Amino acid sequence: MIPVAKASRMTLRQLGAAATLKAMEAAGVEAADALYAANMLGDELQGQKQVAALIADEARLFGIEALQVQAATASGAAALRMAYLAVASGEAELALAVGAEKMSEGAAVPAITKSLDAEREVVTGATLISKNAELTRLYFERYAPPADALVHFPVNAHRNARHNPNALFRNRSVSPRAVRTARTIHPPLRLYDCSPICDGAAAVVLAPTDEARAFSPHPVRILASSVATDRFRVDDRDDPLALEAARLSAQKAFRQANVNRDDIDLFEVHDAFSIMTCLQLEAVGFRPPGEGWRLANERRIGLRGEIPITTMGGLKARGHPIGATALYQACEIVLQLTGHAGKCQVRGAEVGMMQSIGGAGTTVLTHVFGV
Amino acid sequence: MIPVAKASRMTLRQLGAAATLKAMEAAGVEAADALYAANMLGDELQGQKQVAALIADEARLFGIEALQVQAATASGAAALRMAYLAVASGEAELALAVGAEKMSEGAAVPAITKSLDAEREVVTGATLISKNAELTRLYFERYAPPADALVHFPVNAHRNARHNPNALFRNRSVSPRAVRTARTIHPPLRLYDCSPICDGAAAVVLAPTDEARAFSPHPVRILASSVATDRFRVDDRDDPLALEAARLSAQKAFRQANVNRDDIDLFEVHDAFSIMTCLQLEAVGFRPPGEGWRLANERRIGLRGEIPITTMGGLKARGHPIGATALYQACEIVLQLTGHAGKCQVRGAEVGMMQSIGGAGTTVLTHVFGV
Numbered sequence: 192m193i194p195v196a197k198a199s200r201m202t203l204r205q206l207g208a209a210a211t212l213k214a215m216e217a218a219g220v221e222a223a224d225a226l227y228a229a230n231m232l233g234d235e236l237q238g239q240k241q242v243a244a245l246i247a248d249e250a251r252l253f254g255i256e257a258l259q260v261q262a263a264t265a266s267g268a269a270a271l272r273m274a275y276l277a278v279a280s281g282e283a284e285l286a287l288a289v290g291a292e293k294m295s296e297g298a299a300v301p302a303i304t305k306s307l308d309a310e311r312e313v314v315t316g317a318t319l320i321s322k323n324a325e326l327t328r329l330y331f332e333r334y335a336p337p338a339d340a341l342v343h344f345p346v347n348a349h350r351n352a353r354h355n356p357n358a359l360f361r362n363r364s365v366s367p368r369a370v371r372t373a374r375t376i377h378p379p380l381r382l383y384d385c386s387p388i389c390d391g392a393a394a395v396v397l398a399p400t401d402e403a404r405a406f407s408p409h410p411v412r413i414l415a416s417s418v419a420t421d422r423f424r425v426d427d428r429d430d431p432l433a434l435e436a437a438r439l440s441a442q443k444a445f446r447q448a449n450v451n452r453d454d455i456d457l458f459e460v461h462d463a464f465s466i467m468t469c470l471q472l473e474a475v476g477f478r479p480p481g482e483g484w485r486l487a488n489e490r491r492i493g494l495r496g497e498i499p500i501t502t503m504g505g506l507k508a509r510g511h512p513i514g515a516t517a518l519y520q521a522c523e524i525v526l527q528l529t530g531h532a533g534k535c536q537v538r539g540a541e542v543g544m545m546q547s548i549g550g551a552g553t554t555v556l557t558h559v560f561g562v
Numbered sequence: 563m564i565p566v567a568k569a570s571r572m573t574l575r576q577l578g579a580a581a582t583l584k585a586m587e588a589a590g591v592e593a594a595d596a597l598y599a600a601n602m603l604g605d606e607l608q609g610q611k612q613v614a615a616l617i618a619d620e621a622r623l624f625g626i627e628a629l630q631v632q633a634a635t636a637s638g639a640a641a642l643r644m645a646y647l648a649v650a651s652g653e654a655e656l657a658l659a660v661g662a663e664k665m666s667e668g669a670a671v672p673a674i675t676k677s678l679d680a681e682r683e684v685v686t687g688a689t690l691i692s693k694n695a696e697l698t699r700l701y702f703e704r705y706a707p708p709a710d711a712l713v714h715f716p717v718n719a720h721r722n723a724r725h726n727p728n729a730l731f732r733n734r735s736v737s738p739r740a741v742r743t744a745r746t747i748h749p750p751l752r753l754y755d756c757s758p759i760c761d762g763a764a765a766v767v768l769a770p771t772d773e774a775r776a777f778s779p780h781p782v783r784i785l786a787s788s789v790a791t792d793r794f795r796v797d798d799r800d801d802p803l804a805l806e807a808a809r810l811s812a813q814k815a816f817r818q819a820n821v822n823r824d825d826i827d828l829f830e831v832h833d834a835f836s837i838m839t840c841l842q843l844e845a846v847g848f849r850p851p852g853e854g855w856r857l858a859n860e861r862r863i864g865l866r867g868e869i870p871i872t873t874m875g876g877l878k879a880r881g882h883p884i885g886a887t888a889l890y891q892a893c894e895i896v897l898q899l900t901g902h903a904g905k906c907q908v909r910g911a912e913v914g915m916m917q918s919i920g921g922a923g924t925t926v927l928t929h930v931f932g933v
Contacts, residue, residue, distance in 0.1 A: 202681065225789070234605055234673075238680040241634045241794070244925045245679070248794040254810055256789035257925065258640045259632040263612045269629045273644060279651035282787075302605075308616070309609040310573065416653075418596070418627035423612070423619040439625055554615045554628065 192393040192522050195359040195510030198295035199390035203230065203237050207246035207291035210392035210515070214287065218396035219406045224283040225256035229270035229290040230514040231263060235302040237293065246289060256283070262418075263306035264319070264463060265549035266290065267393075267517030268556035274397045275416045275558075284402060289394035290515035299388050303513070306550035308424045320385065322425055322551040323464035324377045327384070330432055330466060333481070340484035341465040342370045345383040345507050347492050348462060352504025354534035357519070359389050359510035383507070384465040391512030393519045411525045414448035414542070415559040417441075425551050434467075436555035437474035437546060444557040450542055452476055455559075457499040457527055457537045459520040459545040462506045471546060472500075494537050502527060503535045520545040521558065528562045563764040563893050566730040566881030569666035570761035574601065574608050578617035578662035581763035581889070585658065589767035590777045595654040596627035600641035600661040601885040602634060606673040608664065617660060627654070633789075634677035635690070635834060636920035637661065638764075638888030639927035645768045646787045646929075655773060660765035661886035670759050674884070677921035679795045691756065693796055693922040694835035695748045698755070701803055701837060704852070711855035712836040713741045716754040716878050718863050719833060723875025725905035728890070730760050730881035754878070755836040762883030764890045782896045785819035785913070786930040788812075796922050805838075807926035808845035808917060815928040821913055823847055826930075828870040828898055828908045830891040830916040833877045842917060843871075865908050873898060874906045891916040892929065899933045 193201070193210050201209065207228060215223065228243035239245065243257035260269035267290035274288035304318040312322070331340075349365035352358035365383060373382035396406075403410035419439035422428045428435065445451055452475065462468040469483035477498055478486055486492050492500045503509055503523045506516055524543035526532040532540075543560045564572075564581050572580065578599060586594065599614035610616065614628035631640035638661035645659035675689040683693070702711075720736035723729035736754060744753035767777075774781035790810035793799045799806065816822055823846065833839040840854035848869055849857055857863050863871045874880055874894045877887055895914035897903040903911075914931045 204681075231611070234676050238676050238684060240602070240632065240676040241920050241924055243633070244791045244920065245794050247791055248798075253793065254790055254806070257791045258643070258789060260644075261611065261630040261632050262614070272629070273631075273647070276644070276647035276651045276653060279653065280647045282647060282650065305605050305609050305611040310575075313609060418629060419625055420615045420618055420628045422624065423616050427619075435625070549612050549615065553612055 192357045192519055193391055194357045195389050195391040195512060197359065197389055199293065203233055203239065203291055203293040204245045204249040206293060206390065206392035207242065207289055208249035210291065210394040211246060211250045211287055211289045214394035214396050220285055220396055223252065223255060223285040223287045225277050226252060226287040226289060227270045227273040228257065228259050229266035230259065230292055231266045232292060232294060232299060232302045232513065236297040236299065246291065262554045263549040264303065264513050265517065265547035265554050265556050266514045268547035268558065271395065271517055271521055271558060272416050272418060272556060275413055278397045278399055284398060286397045287394055288397065288518060289392065290518040291392035292512035292514040293390045294388045294512060295390050311424055319551060320377045320380065323466055324380045326431060327379055327466040333432065336484045339367065339371055341469060341487060342367050343487035344462060344465045344468045345370050347489065348501040348505040348507040351494065351502055351535055352508030355503040355509055358504040358508055359387060360504065360508045380464065386463045386506040386511035389510040389512050391510055391515045393515050393522050395518060395521050409529060409562065411528050412561050413558060414450065414561045415444035415557065417443035417447060418554065418556045419443065420554050421552050423553050432470060432480065434470045434474035434552045436552055437471050437548065440555045440557040441475045444559050448559040450559060454542050455498065455544045456540040457502050457543045459524060460500050460505065461546050461548040462501055463511055467548060494535065499537045502537055503532065517545065517547045524560045528560060563728045563890055564762055565728045566760050566762040566883060568730065568760055570664065574604055574610065574662055574664040575616045575620040577664060577761065577763035578613065578660055579620035581662065581765040582617060582621045582658055582660050585765035585767050591656055591767055594623065594626060594656040594658045596648050597623060597658040597660060598641045598644040599628065599630050600637035601630065601663060602637045603663060603665060603670060603673045603884065607668040607670065617662065633925045634920040635674065635884050636888065636918035636925050636927050637885045639918035639929065642766065642888055642892055642929060643787050643789060643927060646784055649768045649770055655769060657768045658765055659768065659889060660763065661889040662763035663883035663885040664761045665759045665883060666761050682795055690922060691748045691751065694837055695751045697802060698750055698837040704803065707855045710738065710742055712840060712858060713738050714858035715833060715836045715839045716741050718860065719872040719876040719878040722865065722873050722906055723879030726874040726880055729875040729879055730758060731875065731879045751835065757834045757877040757882035760881040760883050762881055762886045762890065764886050764893050766889060766892050780900060780933065782899050783932050784929060785821065785932045786815035786928065788814035788818060789925065789927045790814065791925050792923050794924050803841060803851065805841045805845035805923045807923055808842050811926045811928040812846045815930050819930040821930060825913050826869065826915045827911040828873050828914045830895060831871050831876065832917050832919040833872055834882055838919060839871065865906065870908045873908055874903065888916065888918045895931045899931060
């Protein structure tokens with residue numbers, strides 16, 4: 192992981208190459224067969240396509256297979272899945288999944304909005320932020336939770352980020368009051384309901400389980416990798432608050448990993464917006480619909496809670512450099528499962544799960560890791 | 563395949579869904595586990611990301627895994643590779659690879675230029691067209707072939723396209739004289755040296771070989787799928803005329819398929835520009851460096867020639883709706899290997915090969931098919 196920054200001094204290619212080389216060094220490998228890269232905004236913000244080949248070139252991995260994967264705001268997880276497929280198929284012995292994003296150049300928000308349906312959502316003036324605002328309003332209208340129901344999701348994220356050296360918001364406490372009274376971004380969303388615009392890159396090295404033991408005495412295993420989609424447009428869904436793709440991809444992943452919800456020791460959610468955390472916890476089944484917000488307190492989602500989430504800060508406080516985000520999640524789960532998460536450690540963590548959401552719930556990827 | 567059009571009446575999503583459903587119908591399948599989509603220009607031209615999920619939604623494949631792959635002008639082949647990895651890994655029993663592109667909306671050429679290095683090539687005023695012009699000039703300077711050395715590449719492509727009902731340029735003969743005297747696009751490139759801007763979509767269904775027999779008595783097998791990269795920037799390469807990634811990925815593919823060059827009955831090249839055809843034929847080894855142009859005549863590359871290329875028109879005459887192109891190539895090879903290529907048929911074809919080039923030779927994918 193490269194520390195997340197508001198505006199990195201490194202260029203997009205430098206960020207990607209630095210994370211790649213750092214991951215290879217950490218894994219003890221000197222070459223790889225393939226590099227799958229995620230980068231959502233490079234064609235708009237840097238005018239750059241073929242980012243995988245660009246990162247490979249910058250990392251001097253000449254000749255290597257290099258392809259870029261795209262699933263809007265879930266792109267990082269798509270790169271992880273592609274590396275997983277390459278290794279599982281026997282096509283690669285060592286595959287790199289790298290994510291890099293440099294959002295500090297140009298207009299990131301309009302570019303992110305391309306996650307929505309251009310013909311039927313964007314033309315109505317919708318943005319990814321406004322769709323999340325709408326879902327938040329709908330949630331409060333339908334279920335009438337207390338006004339501060341979601342406040343502790345960002346409070347928890349910021350509490351955990353304090354001790355993560357790679358987090359954008361290190362050493363900063365955020366009180367419930369600060370969350371409640373922060374400036375409005377897009378009503379009813381306030382500042383701490385939204386993840387920040389930032390730069391970053393992260394990477395992981397994948398190998399077949401047996402081969403991985405040659406590099407590490409305790410490799411972390413990918414127990415499941417799954418993807419599901421919902422109706423593309425929020426308004427086409429039977430229930431806009433149901434996050435059907437999150438439910439489906441979690442179900443697939445649980446079957447594949449042969450685990451159930453109770454086996455999950457920590458869950459890296461896609462907390463790009465507080466409402467997404469809440470809906471995800473409901474979709475995966477940690478609480479029934481309309482009750483996800485009840486988990487939003489230290490005893491439930493804290494490091495020693497019932498289901499620790501955003502254990503190293505999440506998208507909200509570690510940061511959400513989009514294409515890189517899922518690779519940060521993967522790295523953080525590796526730290527947790529190997530006992531290297533420092534003050535963010537979830538004690539005895541053996542099974543970790545992550546979800547990434549493309550757009551307003553359109554594409555969801557679930558990965559489950561175990562030791 | 564959807565017939566390639568100068569400006570389709572269908573939208574991007576409609577094109578993609580139509581090809582998907584047509585492929586499923588042709589294969590006799592009613593569902594699929596995953597859909598991998600290629601689309602290069604949608605985020606610029608249609609303001610749309612998550613194109614895979616959009617196509618899945620439009621095709622009413624609700625819930626399905628859907629991810630988008632990107633390798634600039636080679637994106638279609640990347641979708642094919644991802645579907646191949648999904649089936650080879652056992653993660654999918656039925657995987658769709660679909661490509662769709664609608665270039666008739668907006669400014670396609672500047673968007674295509676994002677294939678180049680934004681920091682080090684585009685800033686000098688380079689475009690993908692100007693880079694190909696430069697390579698053409700360099701080729702003629704270094705090897706001094708006859709002035710009309712490359713003329714028969716487009717002539718052959720147009721001759722074959724006449725009988726392809728999906729080709730953009732059907733029923734149109736192009737004489738060597740017409741090629742030589744056509745208007746200049748970017749010196750020294752003339753009209754017929756460049757593939758056209760157009761709309762199209764194509765898709766294939768992949769299944770494990772044994773399962774495929776349940777759907778078709780004579781399924782076509784993918785004998786090899788490979789990717790290689792070159793130095794990203796043309797000027798960083800030891801020899802800009804060497805197309806190292808084409809050489810490397812062909813070598814990998816030949817090893818994987820356990821075939822050699824002489825076994826190839828037809829070769830769908832990436833003739834986005836005439837010079838690319840020539841350099842590719844040299845890189846793969848059909849002729850030594852500086853001699854690829856000697857293949858540019860009917861006896862060598864025609865349907866009954868030594869190595870038939872662009873058998874149904876190629877990028878030049880079938881058309882090059884970028885994200886879809888490699889899926890057209892794949893469909894055409896399936897037609898050839900199953901004896902359904904009509905007047906474009908290469909008699910007795912048993913092994914077909916295709917290559918796709920991302921940018922000016924940066925990323926090259928090779929696929930080899932057999933019966």
